[in-house]
Amino acid sequence: MVIYLIKRLFAVVPIILFAIFLMFVLVRLSPVDPAQAYLAASNIHPTEELLAEKRQEFGLDRPLIVQYFQTVADIVRFDFGNSYVTNTPVWQEITTRLPATLQLALSSILVAIIVSVPLGFLSAVYKNSWLDHFSRLLSYLGASIPQFWLGYVLIFFFAVKLDLFPVEGRGTWQHFVLPSITLSLALIAIYTRLLRASVLEELEEAYVLYGRTRGLKEKGIMVKHVLRISISPMLTGLGMNLGKLLTGTIIVEQVFSWPGFGRFFIEAIFNRDIPVIQSYVVLAACLFIVCNLIVDVIQLYLDPRISREGRAQF
Amino acid sequence: MARIRTALKGKWPFAICSGILVVFFLVSILAPWIAPNDPIQVNLALKLMPPSLEYPLGTDQLGRCNLSRLLYGARVSLGFATLIFVASLGIGLVVGTLSGYRGGWIDALLMRFCDGVMAFPNLVLVLGIVGLLGPGLWQVVVALMMVQWVYYARMIRGMVVSMKEQNFITAARISGSSNWKIIRRHLVPNVLPPIMVMGTLEMGWAIMDISALSFLGLGIQPPTPEWGAMIHEGTSFMRSNPELMLYPGLMILFVVISFNVIGESLSEQFGVKRRY
Numbered sequence: 395m396v397i398y399l400i401k402r403l404f405a406v407v408p409i410i411l412f413a414i415f416l417m418f419v420l421v422r423l424s425p426v427d428p429a430q431a432y433l434a435a436s437n438i439h440p441t442e443e444l445l446a447e448k449r450q451e452f453g454l455d456r457p458l459i460v461q462y463f464q465t466v467a468d469i470v471r472f473d474f475g476n477s478y479v480t481n482t483p484v485w486q487e488i489t490t491r492l493p494a495t496l497q498l499a500l501s502s503i504l505v506a507i508i509v510s511v512p513l514g515f516l517s518a519v520y521k522n523s524w525l526d527h528f529s530r531l532l533s534y535l536g537a538s539i540p541q542f543w544l545g546y547v548l549i550f551f552f553a554v555k556l557d558l559f560p561v562e563g564r565g566t567w568q569h570f571v572l573p574s575i576t577l578s579l580a581l582i583a584i585y586t587r588l589l590r591a592s593v594l595e596e597l598e599e600a601y602v603l604y605g606r607t608r609g610l611k612e613k614g615i616m617v618k619h620v621l622r623i624s625i626s627p628m629l630t631g632l633g634m635n636l637g638k639l640l641t642g643t644i645i646v647e648q649v650f651s652w653p654g655f656g657r658f659f660i661e662a663i664f665n666r667d668i669p670v671i672q673s674y675v676v677l678a679a680c681l682f683i684v685c686n687l688i689v690d691v692i693q694l695y696l697d698p699r700i701s702r703e704g705r706a707q708f
Numbered sequence: 709m710a711r712i713r714t715a716l717k718g719k720w721p722f723a724i725c726s727g728i729l730v731v732f733f734l735v736s737i738l739a740p741w742i743a744p745n746d747p748i749q750v751n752l753a754l755k756l757m758p759p760s761l762e763y764p765l766g767t768d769q770l771g772r773c774n775l776s777r778l779l780y781g782a783r784v785s786l787g788f789a790t791l792i793f794v795a796s797l798g799i800g801l802v803v804g805t806l807s808g809y810r811g812g813w814i815d816a817l818l819m820r821f822c823d824g825v826m827a828f829p830n831l832v833l834v835l836g837i838v839g840l841l842g843p844g845l846w847q848v849v850v851a852l853m854m855v856q857w858v859y860y861a862r863m864i865r866g867m868v869v870s871m872k873e874q875n876f877i878t879a880a881r882i883s884g885s886s887n888w889k890i891i892r893r894h895l896v897p898n899v900l901p902p903i904m905v906m907g908t909l910e911m912g913w914a915i916m917d918i919s920a921l922s923f924l925g926l927g928i929q930p931p932t933p934e935w936g937a938m939i940h941e942g943t944s945f946m947r948s949n950p951e952l953m954l955y956p957g958l959m960i961l962f963v964v965i966s967f968n969v970i971g972e973s974l975s976e977q978f979g980v981k982r983r984y
Binding site for chain 1: 828936960968
């Protein structure tokens with residue numbers, strides 16, 4: 395197990411290096427000149443001398459390979475450069491905004507789990523009942539509704555018409571309700587289907603039959619054995635859908651004016667704030683990889699049968 | 709009639725969704741002929757009008773015909789989603805076949821590259837690319853293509869590798885077929901059907917992504933009618949004219965749900981695993 399973990403950790407390093415490399419290439423390929431973008435963002439009229447000075451300051455006159463290693467070295471030290479707009483270190487901007495985004499993400503995961511565990515489990519146990527059909531409909535809807543639209547529809551009905559929840563912003567628990575529902579519906583769609591499929595698979599197993607012939611209570615077999623084992627694929631789903639959650643936060647934060655990291659990223663795109671864009675993408679990749687790693691470890695812990703070879707690459 | 713009924717038994721969602729998609733594709737092709745008005749004709753005297761004979765779904769904040777804009781919107785969404793699908797399938801086919809058929813260091817290099825791209829959450833990378841290239845429709849198309857082809861390449865490569873060892877390929881090789889002929893006549897025709905199934909699901913994603921980017925203001929720029937952008941414009945008039953944002957959202961919902969239902973039932977039939 396320890397060897398497996400160390401192997402996995404080492405496998406992560408080249409991927410993160412590649413992520414940095416890809417961003418680096420994209421920045422250099424982009425028609426936007428960082429020096430010009432910087433001056434435009436700070437409302438300074440660009441003159442030739444100023445541009446040259448900035449280029450030198452950003453190290454753009456040095457050989458590309460040196461620039462790349464400089465970038466890697468900076469990122470390893472959590473130095474993501476300064477934002478062109480606010481002129482404060484990007485890392486500082488991130489750490490002030492990240493808690494809001496994480497709160498939103500966690501509360502949506504919570505909502506998703508609370509809804510999809512019973513729904514997925516029951517729709518497998520009562521296969522082809524009205525509940526099963528309902529959960530199927532819900533999962534199709536969840537997979538097909540554009541999140542930004544869902545957000546506005548919820549605002550329209552629950553904030554504007556019924557006046558139950560605030561339209562936007564962050565503060566009280568009421569502020570969490572609509573964004574969390576918006577963000578979690580896509581996750582509910584996936585988890586419900588995943589859990590339903592894995593419960594159906596487990597029901598075919600011999601131990602269920604054995605339990606029944608021994609005369610154990612149906613409820614006990616279901617909850618104690620079937621459900622417990624079936625949860626595991628949901629964990630994989632959690633890791634794999636982190637990307638969806640992350641992009642979801644960008645859109646939901648935009649809709650509900652949530653003062654998080656995603657909204658900052660969109661603002662940065664409009665301002666051509668290259669250091670912010672670059673660090674968001676690299677950090678998102680790192681977060682994605684690390685969370686998948688954590689999920690793998692939890693799964694290994696829950697189910698030691700999982701062979702080392704059978705695992706996905708990352 | 710009875711035969712049609714038995715053929716459709718239990719498959720009515722599939723049939724309905726195919727019908728919806730056919731209608732939407734027809735609408736997107738025929739938009740200039742069936743739209744009652746010019747979708748970008750501004751007429752401030754007629755702004756936010758209720759439905760009338762001339763404007764069946766009313767007008768928006770600039771007096772443009774809502775129905776016409778919705779119909780033309782189908783053109784943008786479906787047209788560009790198809791373009792992205794065809795282009796990324798093309799790139800994926802070339803890279804995947806080359807990688808799987810040749811093997812060796814080319815395979816290793818290309819697949820490591822794919823792994824790297826897949827390490828990013830999809831839309832985050834797309835947003836990053838758009839952010840660096842600057843907002844605009846073509847930037848969005850290029851960014852989505854750059855991200856999507858990887859999944860096709862990965863899948864095609866896997867299929868080619870397992871197919872390469874099968875008897876019919878060996879037989880073709882023994883009978884003296886050139887590599888090119890084997891690829892063209894034997895590998896590609898066998899690879900395509902499952903890939904098309906996957907493509908149906910990807911089309912739904914592409915439409916959602918295009919509209920999401922337009923909603924964020926990074927994709928299609930006004931005045932071009934596009935559903936995501938229309939929702940964005942409509943939100944400012946939510947209190948007085950909620951239909952401005954409701955209609956385009958319903959359009960996206962119908963199209964994407966149709967692609968998903970069709971893709972899912974096809975993938976059940978073909979035994980293709982869905983990528984979540």
